[in-house]
Amino acid sequence: MSQQLVEQCQRGNAFAQKRLYDQYVNRLFRVSLRYVRNEADAEEVLMSGFLKAFRSIQEFTYRDDAGLEAWLRRIVINEALQHLRANRNLPLFQAEEVAQVQPDPKPLQDMTLDAERIHQLIQELPPGYRTVFNLYVVEGYTHREIGEQLRISENTSKSQLSKARTLLQTWLIQYGYEAETRRSS
Amino acid sequence: MKQKPDEALDQWVRQSLSRLPDTPPPGSSFDSERLWQQMRPELQVEQPRRRARWIGWAAAAVVAGLVTLWGSMHRPDTRPVSATTVKNEQATTHSTIPLKADEQLVKSVSESEKEERNVPKIASKRVKAETVTPRQQVDGHSEVTVAVDFPESESDASRERGIRTPSTLESTLLGLDTKTPVAQHIPKQTKAKPRFKVVHENELKAEEEARPKLYQTGNFVRLGTGQLHETEQPERQPALVIPLTNKPNQ
Structure with missing residues (x-):
């Protein structure tokens, strides 16, 4: 078709x-x-x-x-x-700035599905974190490919990903997803 | 093998996102139809551009083909000049030979034939050596009657080249114009055959004389003695004169 x-x-x-x-x-x-x-x-x-x-x-x-x-x-x-x-x-956030970033989720009354919540939280990530996280986790790019795409080094890509994960996990725990993430692991 | 916590989170996120419905996010004002309406004009512009590219290539091919065809049709003829063409050129050259109107006619047929044999040589020499005046070369020539046929298709081209038509030939034969160089009047290529032969007038006369006559005047026999005294005729009646020649002007 x-x-x-x-x-x-x-x-x-x-x-x-x-x-x-x-x-x-x-x-x-x-x-x-x-x-x-x-x-x-x-x-x-x-x-x-x-x-x-x-x-x-x-x-x-x-x-x-x-x-x-x-x-x-x-x-x-x-x-x-x-x-x-x-x-x-596409500024790459430093570690000091991350602490100040807080998610700004939309009202939850219609957001019954986990997928929508996850999607929303990813959107709330700072642009640098979000881009590296999307490219690595969702699209499956390697750090080398991300470095070439974003014109950054592999180490910078790795550190950005690590920070993005930390921030996202913090937010998920705040919204009651801790048990869910641990269960899948 | 135990999964790392980071990889567990990544996997959970991937699974969650794969369960997303095939709709815009809740609360989004995204309208796919509106976006399509915005895209459509730009897509429609692309198609004529592609078509125009094809049309452009086709037009270029057609133009190239026409140019090639034109080039092959208008290529200068490099073939060797055939004997017929040479004859025609000679005939044309012969027709433009300046002649004196008051020169004596050549009386014998042999002389005229000799002239005819010599004319091509003279003409060909004139074409090559332009510095020699035509009058000097045709010294000793007699007046000739010339009838040259010019092909209709070449009449305009001949006029442009300065070739004399039969009407101008007449004036030439009358001695009005005798100084024009012969080489100018020779067409480069004359493909059409002349319809008539160039024949000297004396030649025609000789042919007439050589033709067998219907009656013989030399072999009459007188019968009887006849009268001794011929009666004198009181008045001489005008005799009926029948010309021996059938030509009206003689």
Whole structure:
């Protein structure tokens, strides 16, 4: 199904482009929102990501749906990182500053699912921590790759990840997730 | 093997995020349709650009093809000049030979034939040596009757090149213009064959004389002795004169 969609998109079929967009837009919006906290910026990143995907879909070779999603996700992440670099919104936080950062969660009445809570807390991380945490934990990049992407050293990437984990765990304990994290470990 | 606590946290986070519903986050004002409407004009611009690229390539190919075709059609003819072309050139050259109108006619057919044999040589010499005046070269030539056919397709081109048409040839033969260099009037390539031969007038006369006559006047036999005294005719009646030649102007 997705293969036919990709083939039609490669021929420039607008209907197929819309269907592919509908299939992945919400998932990719969440990806974008994990990197750029602001919704307007996330929309901008998503839009430029989709445009780049439709322009370069001729070079994409379909193998399976997971491959297609990974390809689209990589495009959106690259766009997000480019956006962060362009806006100079990627300062790497020092240890002293971390203590002052407090999560600003939205009201919990509708947030019944753990996944939504985790997503929200990740968004609350400082940009430097959040970017390294997302790239390493969620996307599976290595510290070397992160260093190349963010133009930082591997050690800086490692330290940023460590600090991000510490901060996130602190917040999770505050919100009653300590038992949950220990249970999974 | 015991998992490290950091890895446990990472795994738990990954599992939690994978359970996220395929919808925008709660409380988000994200509208995918609005974003698509914003994207659509930019996507539609891409397609004509791609089409325009194809059209551009096709147009370039067509132009290249036309240029090649034109080049092959208008390539200068490097083939050796055929004998027919040489003959035509000679005939044209011969037609523009300046002649004196008051020169004596050549009487014998052999002389005219000799001239015809010599004309191509003279013409070819003139083409090569332009400094020699035509009058000097045609010394001893007699007046000739020339009928040259110019192909219609080449008439305009001939006019541009300065080639004399039959009307101008007449004036040339009357001695009005005898100083124009012959080489200017020689077309570079004349492919059409002349319809008529260039024949000297004396040659035509000789042919007529050589033609067998329908009646013979030299072998009459007189029968009888005839009268001794011929009666004198009181008045001489005008005799009916029948010209021996059938030409109206003689």
